[in-house]
Amino acid sequence: MTAGDDTAAARHAVLRNAAAIALTTGAYALSFGAVGVAGGLSVWQTCVLSLLMFSGGSQFAFVGVLGGGGAAGSAVSVALLLGGRNAFYGIRLAPLLGVRGVRRVLAGHFVLDETTAMTVAQGSTPLQRYAFWSTGPMLFAMWNLGTLVGALGAGELADPRVLGMDAAAPAAFLALLWPRLRxxxxxxxxxxxxxxxxxxxxxxxxxxxxxxxxxxxxxxxxxxxxxxx
Amino acid sequence: MSNWPAVLVASVGTYALKLLGILVPERVLNHPLVRRVALLMPVTLLAALVVLQTFSTGTRFVLDARAAGLAAALVAVICRAPFLVVVVAACVTSALVRLLT
Structure with missing residues (x-):
């Protein structure tokens, strides 16, 4: 792995992968938007979760507890416990990204399963930084767009369970769990x-x-x- | 509207955890005990959430179309299907089961 990896072709490959992940994320966000509204949150609250929390597992767990009739404190605790892994991604990413000052505030928002995986997979520091700063904003855009559309759509549906939306969260948790079982x-x-x-x-x-x-x-x-x- | 405090506290807290990893010196969070718990926590929570959100509603156990959805998702992850395929397989299967029963 040398600085020679940082070619236009390598950057192109990073962008292609990032776009594929962002598209998947957008579709997943549709189901989050629908599940959030079906769980009793307003469209605004569902969208604020995606804008500010911006962590799929934590968001699904949060609305799962709240929508099931759980206490607010339990919902918050579960979101934070599941989000704790992001702190360790941050430790992994900080030396690779080398961000300083106010840019760290923005970098923090993009610390996720997907951005970490994309960043550490690259062979050189410039490519790693390129991967992080391209995947993060693309994911953010698609995650929030998908959430908004899903939340508005759920308001139109009499019961999102007709589309099997209540099976989305357990399936997503299973997909996140599977590789970790090793x-x-x-x-x-x-x-x-x-x-x-x-x-x-x-x-x-x-x-x-x-x-x-x-x-x-x-x-x-x-x-x-x-x-x- | 009473959900707002929970939404905001959970959002700010989750963001703070992400930022924490970027900001704190590596050695603080690198204690072996902290690392071990951090490794086990997501696995345990995700496993419990899978079962909980499939087989219970509130404080009751329920066996409904979500179980069929989970079975489809399990087949998909075993076949190494992409994330989206796993989720869509679960939704479509449970929707079909509801339609047919």
Whole structure:
């Protein structure tokens, strides 16, 4: 991997990949917009989530808890716990991007699963920076456009379940989960967390079971970190 | 309208977490315990969310068309289908099941 990778052809390939990811994201955002409104948020609230939170997993989890009748505190906690991974993407990206001053405020907004994957996949620093600063804004544009259209469309639909929209979030979570199952020791912890979560469903308020799963992850991490380090 | 405080707090908090990674010196978040929990947290939450949002509504367990949607999504991820195909497969399958039952 040399600076020679940073050619016009390489930049073109980055843009093509970024556009493909952005298109996929736009379609996924349609379902988020519909699910947000179906979950009881206004069109405005759904769009503000996409503008400010701009993190698909956290947004779906947030409206899932709120739409299911969960407390606001539970919805906020789940969004933050799931968004915590972005802090670690930031650590990975900061030395590659070399951003300073006020540009860090903007760079922070674009720290996501997709931008991190695109950035670290490039072979040279200029290409990495090009990938980050092209993927981020394209994703942001398509994510927000898709959300707006989906949210407005859901208002027209009597029941978004007719289109199977309520199956979108679990499927998206599954797609995000699948590649992570290869992490060392992850499967037993995920199973234990899920079991605790399910066992609690009939007995505690909506939104609390998922927080109990988070508790399992923390306890398991504390018990096993010495072996992993 | 009472959802606004939750929407804003969750949004600002999630953004703050992204910014945190860019701003803080690497060693602060690089403690092995923090790294281990950070690795396990998304896996555990995503697994629990998949099952929870497929098989429950509120505080009750429900078996409905979402289960068929999840089965289709599972087939799609096993076949290494792109993200969008996974989501669309789930939506179409559960919509069809609702249409036919």
């Amino acid at each position: 992490e060392a020791g992850a499967v037993p912890v995920a199973l234990a967390g899920t079991a605790v979560c399910l066992a609690a469903v009939p007995f505690v308020p909506v939104g609390v079971p998922i927080l109990l799963a988070a508790g399992v992850a923390i306890v398991a991490g504390a018990v096993t970190y010495r072996r992993a380090s």
